[in-house]
Amino acid sequence: MSKVEFVMLYDGQCPICQREINWLRSKNSQGKLGLIDITDEGFDAESYGTSFAELMAEIHGVYADGRLVKGVEVFCASYQAVGLGWLVAPMQWRLLRPVFDWLYRSFAKHRLRLGRLLGGRACDNGHCGIE
Numbered sequence: 001m002s003k004v005e006f007v008m009l010y011d012g013q014c015p016i017c018q019r020e021i022n023w024l025r026s027k028n029s030q031g032k033l034g035l036i037d038i039t040d041e042g043f044d045a046e047s048y049g050t051s052f053a054e055l056m057a058e059i060h061g062v063y064a065d066g067r068l069v070k071g072v073e074v075f076c077a078s079y080q081a082v083g084l085g086w087l088v089a090p091m092q093w094r095l096l097r098p099v100f101d102w103l104y105r106s107f108a109k110h111r112l113r114l115g116r117l118l119g120g121r122a123c124d125n126g127h128c129g130i131e
């Protein structure tokens with residue numbers, strides 16, 4: 001098994017996010033992508049130098065060298081780690097990056113409501129109320 005190159009810190013209470021995580025997990029045959037659910041009991045956001053509220057507001061990830069990143073860069077690094085970097089390559093193009101950044105921020109802000117509309121469960125554990 002290869003060494004983990006990147007760790008995605010995701011919201012396991014988000015139905016849309018969970019679907020993508022399951023798909024990424026199925027593509028992670030070489031084990032280069034680590035996945036950590038920030039809603040798991042015992043997860044400590046401070047160990048990553050941030051707060052739970054910040055992690056809930058926008059997806060974060062950590063490179064093997066300890067560098068914490070957020071937003072679109074997390075998806076680029078995650079897909080690269082599972083060998084599918086070409087799928088998200090346009091997100092890194094200079095002229096398109098601001099568009100993808102805006103689209104992601106809009107999605108992140110409304111992801112829990114969108115998840116409920118698409119058949120996800122309603123959040124009643126206190127985590128999903130953070131916006």
